[in-house]
Amino acid sequence: MKHNNILKNVVRTASKLLVKRVPYNPDNHYLETIFAPVHQEHTATQLKVKGQIPTALNGILTRIGPNPKKVDNPGNHSWFVGDGMVHGVRIQNGQAIWYRNRYIADTSQDHALEQQLGAQRGIGGAVNTNIIGHGGRLWALVEAGSFPVELNSELTSVHVGLFDSSMNNGFTAHPHLDPQTGELHAICYDALKQNHVTYLVIDQHCHVKNKVSIPVKHGPMMHDGAMTSKSMILFDLPVTFSGKDILKGASLPYRWNPKHPARVGVLPRNGKAEDVHWLTVDPCFVFHSCNAFERDNGEIIVDVVVHPKMFASDLTVKTGPELGVTTFERWTLSPNSNKVQRQVIHTEPQEFPRFDERLAGQSYRHAYSISLPMNGNTSLPNQLLHYDLQTGEINRHSYGANEVTGEVVFVPRSPDAPENDGWLMSYVHDLNCGNSKIVILDSLNLGGEPVAEIELPVRVPMGFHGNWIADTV
Numbered sequence: 001m002k003h004n005n006i007l008k009n010v011v012r013t014a015s016k017l018l019v020k021r022v023p024y025n026p027d028n029h030y031l032e033t034i035f036a037p038v039h040q041e042h043t044a045t046q047l048k049v050k051g052q053i054p055t056a057l058n059g060i061l062t063r064i065g066p067n068p069k070k071v072d073n074p075g076n077h078s079w080f081v082g083d084g085m086v087h088g089v090r091i092q093n094g095q096a097i098w099y100r101n102r103y104i105a106d107t108s109q110d111h112a113l114e115q116q117l118g119a120q121r122g123i124g125g126a127v128n129t130n131i132i133g134h135g136g137r138l139w140a141l142v143e144a145g146s147f148p149v150e151l152n153s154e155l156t157s158v159h160v161g162l163f164d165s166s167m168n169n170g171f172t173a174h175p176h177l178d179p180q181t182g183e184l185h186a187i188c189y190d191a192l193k194q195n196h197v198t199y200l201v202i203d204q205h206c207h208v209k210n211k212v213s214i215p216v217k218h219g220p221m222m223h224d225g226a227m228t229s230k231s232m233i234l235f236d237l238p239v240t241f242s243g244k245d246i247l248k249g250a251s252l253p254y255r256w257n258p259k260h261p262a263r264v265g266v267l268p269r270n271g272k273a274e275d276v277h278w279l280t281v282d283p284c285f286v287f288h289s290c291n292a293f294e295r296d297n298g299e300i301i302v303d304v305v306v307h308p309k310m311f312a313s314d315l316t317v318k319t320g321p322e323l324g325v326t327t328f329e330r331w332t333l334s335p336n337s338n339k340v341q342r343q344v345i346h347t348e349p350q351e352f353p354r355f356d357e358r359l360a361g362q363s364y365r366h367a368y369s370i371s372l373p374m375n376g377n378t379s380l381p382n383q384l385l386h387y388d389l390q391t392g393e394i395n396r397h398s399y400g401a402n403e404v405t406g407e408v409v410f411v412p413r414s415p416d417a418p419e420n421d422g423w424l425m426s427y428v429h430d431l432n433c434g435n436s437k438i439v440i441l442d443s444l445n446l447g448g449e450p451v452a453e454i455e456l457p458v459r460v461p462m463g464f465h466g467n468w469i470a471d472t473v
């Protein structure tokens, strides 16, 4: 623990000193336009609504992303780093009650939180990637060694730690909730522990139920895993920790590593590290899985958005992920094969795959994602894509000629509504940098008029993930 903290401080100090040697490069669009950070925390009430918010929706629509207070060198600032900021809109009885945005773990305002963070921050530091509800509480998440940050119902940070455990283990931004048990299943990696990753199970009361340490090489970035009703899937792909790139001044110490064999692991949920069945896959990178499930013949199906490469260009000048070329794919992992079978579902560039999470780990039919602007041109509008994986049909929704949607969340119309019967909710950003809005679509009427639009009093920067935190969670 002590050794780790010393190492963390050395790496942080070295990277701060060395970053300043990189020539200034003003062309960093992750600090401009729809990505530009905002600098004030707001609370606004009685928001203006166009249309009618369904009265069945009672909860908070959250979204989080990086929102750096200060950037030492804009030229090599990565989109993935920087202080986190949560945005939330509270909806109740058909009304938009409030909008709030808050820095995550703003230590300038809270000394106790600063002390909690002091020893526990991983190399990535800022918690800026996902927001979930678990155990009736709100949690902001990031990967690479940092701990979750608990938020209260008004989005203020109140606690840092591995949920209610004192275990010294960082978490992930993408745990998978098993709807059958209420447990979170997570594949976690730590930038400072490059020879293993960890499978953690957090029970519905926020305690660690199981921990399995799985040996790996080179410190692979595992942004997400996948979960079936019986197994966890690990994406051990060739993006690995790169101390050399820190020394060169890169703000994100991960790089495409052709020497790292690409493989996918299947770990039985009740198994040990030696039980992992590894299958080879052609070199590629996966940030996000959609759903995964088991067939009666023992095959495992995993739907993923695949990037041909990631962080392969010079990280001292490349400030974000290489976007613009992805495919949505169905991967089949057979117990009798040592190679992943890949089938392309759709070739249009896209990211942020989601589904009806009542079916997590089980066979499903409907998936959603958002299209990415061609060639990574972030000044273009995008669309919501809806896949019927049974018929192969793809439906779309365009938000407008000047509008970009962030990740879209599916919310069922009622607890027992059929799959894909509900609403698709997202934060929508104005390419001209005007105020943002929440758009609520009827999932059975894509392409039609939104059910409701909630006007926000400010611009929300384009960020990463969010969720609908229903009052019953």
Ligand SMILES: [Fe+2]
Pocket (backbone or CB within 6 Å): 129, 173, 174, 223, 287, 288, 464, 465
């Ligand atoms: Fe993610």
